[in-house]
Amino acid sequence: MAVWALGLNHTTAPLDLRGRFAFALDQLTPTLHSLRSSFGASRHPDVEAAIISTCNRTEIYCAADHAALDHTVGWLAESGGVAPALLRSHAYTLENDQAARHAFRVASGLDSMVLGEAQILGQMKDAVRAAESAGALGSTLNQLFQRSFAVAKEVRTATEIGAHSISMAAASVRLASQLFEDLQQTRVLFVGAGEMIDLAATHFAARSPKSMVIANRTLERGEKLASRFGGEAMRLADLPGRLAEFDIVISCTASTLPLIGLGAVERALKQRKHRPMFMVDLAVPRDIEPEVKALSDVYLYTVDDLAQVVQQGQAQRQAAVAQAEVIIDAGVQSFMHWLGQRGTVPLIQQLNAQTDAWRAAEMARAKKLLAKGEDVDAVLEAMSRGLTQKMLHGAMAELHAGDAAAREQTAQTIARLFLRKER
Numbered sequence: 531m532a533v534w535a536l537g538l539n540h541t542t543a544p545l546d547l548r549g550r551f552a553f554a555l556d557q558l559t560p561t562l563h564s565l566r567s568s569f570g571a572s573r574h575p576d577v578e579a580a581i582i583s584t585c586n587r588t589e590i591y592c593a594a595d596h597a598a599l600d601h602t603v604g605w606l607a608e609s610g611g612v613a614p615a616l617l618r619s620h621a622y623t624l625e626n627d628q629a630a631r632h633a634f635r636v637a638s639g640l641d642s643m644v645l646g647e648a649q650i651l652g653q654m655k656d657a658v659r660a661a662e663s664a665g666a667l668g669s670t671l672n673q674l675f676q677r678s679f680a681v682a683k684e685v686r687t688a689t690e691i692g693a694h695s696i697s698m699a700a701a702s703v704r705l706a707s708q709l710f711e712d713l714q715q716t717r718v719l720f721v722g723a724g725e726m727i728d729l730a731a732t733h734f735a736a737r738s739p740k741s742m743v744i745a746n747r748t749l750e751r752g753e754k755l756a757s758r759f760g761g762e763a764m765r766l767a768d769l770p771g772r773l774a775e776f777d778i779v780i781s782c783t784a785s786t787l788p789l790i791g792l793g794a795v796e797r798a799l800k801q802r803k804h805r806p807m808f809m810v811d812l813a814v815p816r817d818i819e820p821e822v823k824a825l826s827d828v829y830l831y832t833v834d835d836l837a838q839v840v841q842q843g844q845a846q847r848q849a850a851v852a853q854a855e856v857i858i859d860a861g862v863q864s865f866m867h868w869l870g871q872r873g874t875v876p877l878i879q880q881l882n883a884q885t886d887a888w889r890a891a892e893m894a895r896a897k898k899l900l901a902k903g904e905d906v907d908a909v910l911e912a913m914s915r916g917l918t919q920k921m922l923h924g925a926m927a928e929l930h931a932g933d934a935a936a937r938e939q940t941a942q943t944i945a946r947l948f949l950r951k952e953r
Contacts (some may be wrong), residue, residue: 537589543620549815550610554784578668580661620823721781761952774801
């Protein structure tokens with residue numbers, strides 16, 4: 531059994547390229563079906579697959595009898611509308627132990643923009659649930675991810691890898707406080723109502739801004755989140771007309787196209803008499819048109835722009851990385867041992883089937899003899915002799931086959947298998 535991974539992340543690919551390969555959670559099931567069907571039943575039957583897609587990474591994990599990295603690269607390139615060569619130049623491909631090590635490091639927060647951040651673990655669990663619901667998760671990938679979660683838990687409890695961690699949401703508040711002297715005098719707009727917006731709203735709420743508004747496509751979901759912070763909800767369709775009201779805009783949706791365009795921001799600035807606006811686009815693909823960043827009264831940050839801020843505290847966490855890597859090494863070795871044992875399963879099944887057939891044949895023969903009135907002891911003796919002869923026939927034949935060297939090697943193997951002494 532082979533395991534392989536293909537991915538691109540914040541260290542290997544620019545934001546706009548990552549945006550081409552971003553999959554919302556509700557897109558994962560049809561996407562996984564497309565990926566698995568692309569392999570073809572004849573060439574790669576029963577391919578297991580899972581896709582992890584976040585603002586910082588998109589990764590595909592697969593398992594099958596034989597690795598098919600080239601095909602996986604081709605499929606992903608086509609889905610994103612780019613040439614395979616371009617994708618390869620910004621992607622990483624991993625097999626077997628390296629794929630497992632990468633999954634363990636991602637789950638443990640060692641491969642994140644924010645070293646030690648815990649959000650990726652929840653995102654991985656969501657991806658695994660989606661793969662399971664789509665029928666794409668088999669025993670091999672299930673083992674890989676369950677072991678990833680176990681390793682991540684051990685890393686977080688046995689090391690200080692998460693200490694001093696600065697999240698994207700916390701970084702947004704820190705940058706906003708550098709622009710505005712008093713955040714209590716600001717009006718904050720959150721676009722979206724997902725996990726990242728929830729986290730950002732929690733951080734901003736702690737600074738008690740003048741008002742907080744949640745703009746979401748589904749008003750009910752926006753109202754539910756806004757009620758937790760004493761805020762207001764509005765429909766996404768009303769955003770262009772109300773944009774000028776807000777000093778701070780934090781956006782993170784699953785939209786495939788920008789929701790806030792250059793024209794809307796220019797009109798908002800004019801209404802604000804060019805008072806500054808602080809904007810953070812945490813979405814991949816972008817929610818805010820990149821041209822907005824060129825406006826003189828707008829301070830626009832993307833997930834990649836936040837890198838320097840979130841790296842603060844990195845030095846304090848480096849000491850824990852070495853400890854985490856030791857835990858991960860042990861996890862990789864354990865998984866590869868399990869994976870190696872999986873290769874013997876078909877042989878074990880064949881052996882069990884063969885011995886069951888022999889046993890059934892000898893039992894049927896014994897029952898016939900007993901029905902004829904044969905002596906019980908004689909029948910049992912014949913049955914036991916028949917079973918042992920069937921089990922030893924192949925070994926005996928091999929002892930008389932081949933040259934002297936082959937017979938010697940066979941003899942040693944047979945002695946090891948059949949003449950083991952009880953301890």
